[in-house]
Amino acid sequence: MSANFANRPRPRSPPELLLLHALPLDGSMWAEQMHLLPGATHAPTLYSSGETIDVWARAALEPLTGGNIIVVGCSVSGSCALEIATIAPERVSALVLIGTKAKHHPDPTFHASALRLIGEEGLEVAWESYWAPLFSRATSAATINRAKEMALRSSAAEIARGVTVFHTRPSRDHCLTTFPGPITIVSGADDVAPGPRASTSQAASTVNGRVHVLPACGHYVPLERPLALNAILRDVIASQDRA
Numbered sequence: 001m002s003a004n005f006a007n008r009p010r011p012r013s014p015p016e017l018l019l020l021h022a023l024p025l026d027g028s029m030w031a032e033q034m035h036l037l038p039g040a041t042h043a044p045t046l047y048s049s050g051e052t053i054d055v056w057a058r059a060a061l062e063p064l065t066g067g068n069i070i071v072v073g074c075s076v077s078g079s080c081a082l083e084i085a086t087i088a089p090e091r092v093s094a095l096v097l098i099g100t101k102a103k104h105h106p107d108p109t110f111h112a113s114a115l116r117l118i119g120e121e122g123l124e125v126a127w128e129s130y131w132a133p134l135f136s137r138a139t140s141a142a143t144i145n146r147a148k149e150m151a152l153r154s155s156a157a158e159i160a161r162g163v164t165v166f167h168t169r170p171s172r173d174h175c176l177t178t179f180p181g182p183i184t185i186v187s188g189a190d191d192v193a194p195g196p197r198a199s200t201s202q203a204a205s206t207v208n209g210r211v212h213v214l215p216a217c218g219h220y221v222p223l224e225r226p227l228a229l230n231a232i233l234r235d236v237i238a239s240q241d242r243a
Contacts, residue, residue, distance in 0.1 A: 013066035015093065015240040017233075018084075019043040020060060020077030022099070022220060023162045024123070024131055024151040029074075032226035036233055046080070047158035053169040057083035067091045070236055074098040074222060075193075076165060082172035085179050093240050095179065096233065098186045099219045101194040102202060103173040111167035118160050126159070127151055134219035136190035143223055176205050183209040184236055188217030188224060 017037040019030040027043035034041050042063060049059035057080050061069075069092050073081030078100025085092045118126045127148055135144050151159070176183065183206045187199035196213045203211035212232055217225045 012093070012240075013068045014040065015068045015070055015237055016064055016066050017041040017237070018060060018064060018069055018071045018081075020071065020073040020080050021045060022075035022077060023166055024127065024154065024159045025147060025220070026150060026154060028150060029147070029220070029222055033072075033222060033230060033233060036230060037237060046077070047154060047161050051161050051164045051168070053080055053083050053165050054087075056080050056165060057087055060084065061088060061091075064091075068093045068240060070094045070096065070233075070240060072096040072098070072233065073100060075100065075219060076162065076169070078102075079104070079166075079169045079172060082175045083169075085175055086172060089179065092179075092181065094182045094184070094236050096184045096186065096236060097202075098221045098229075099188070099191055099193060099199075100185070100202075101198060102176050103171045104169055106167065108167075111163065114163050114167075115160050118156050118163065123152055123154075123156050123159055134191070134193060136188060136216055136218035136224060138190070138216035139218060139224045147220060147223055173202075173205070176202055176209070177207065180207055182236065182239065183207075184232060185209060185211045186221055186229065186232060187211070187213050188219060188221055189213050189215045190217060191219045193219055 021027050021029050026045040030043040044060055046056045049056050061084055071081040071084050071092055078097040081095055185199045185203040187196045200211050203209040214225045214228050221229050
């Protein structure tokens with residue numbers, strides 16, 4: 001009798017939601033998603049953690065205690081989500097990757113020029129050069145201005161650190177093909193980094209994946225189409241509750 005009991009699968013802990021911010025934003029970009037799992041939703045700001053995606057991943061994972069973590073990452077933090085799945089695959093039950101490119105080709109010249117622009121011209125110029133163009137033309141000025149205000153709350157040193165994390169991250173495309181849990185890939189139809197075509201191709205390479213392409217939306221889905229994203233996340237949460 002005890003042997004039969006010992007062979008039963010252990011019950012899975014309740015799901016936790018880990019929301020990882022895009023560059024150059026912070027954890028507050030997830031304001032419209034914080035209610036999805038009350039008391040079990042975490043949205044850290046990672047700039048102070050260090051200058052590699054590995055230390056970001058470990059810092060984001062540290063406060064969580066369970067083994068049923070749904071990790072959601074946007075842009076560079078989609079890469080952070082893949083890093084967490086690489087570090088602690090037994091604790092990650094599902095991935096949601098928004099505007100994420102798993103494969104990375106380093107560009108040291110672009111990296112150096114971005115750091116130089118931030119250091120010499122300031123964050124506002126960098127915002128207009130690198131990040132404002134990633135929004136859809138259909139996105140309201142109010143949403144874009146709110147994102148800009150959020151970005152400018154960080155220091156130039158913090159954003160430069162995030163730029164370094166972005167440019168030095170390793171490729172994690174193998175994680176797409178080996179992670180056994182569900183991977184949901186989300187792209188704005190108007191996103192150019194990496195965009196719907198690359199997102200669809202990445203979803204096709206997964207073991208258990210699906211893709212959502214949201215119309216009238218650019219790179220920053222949680223801000224541009226929060227209601228549509230919430231519906232997707234509710235489905236992912238429900239699937240882990242059932243599991």
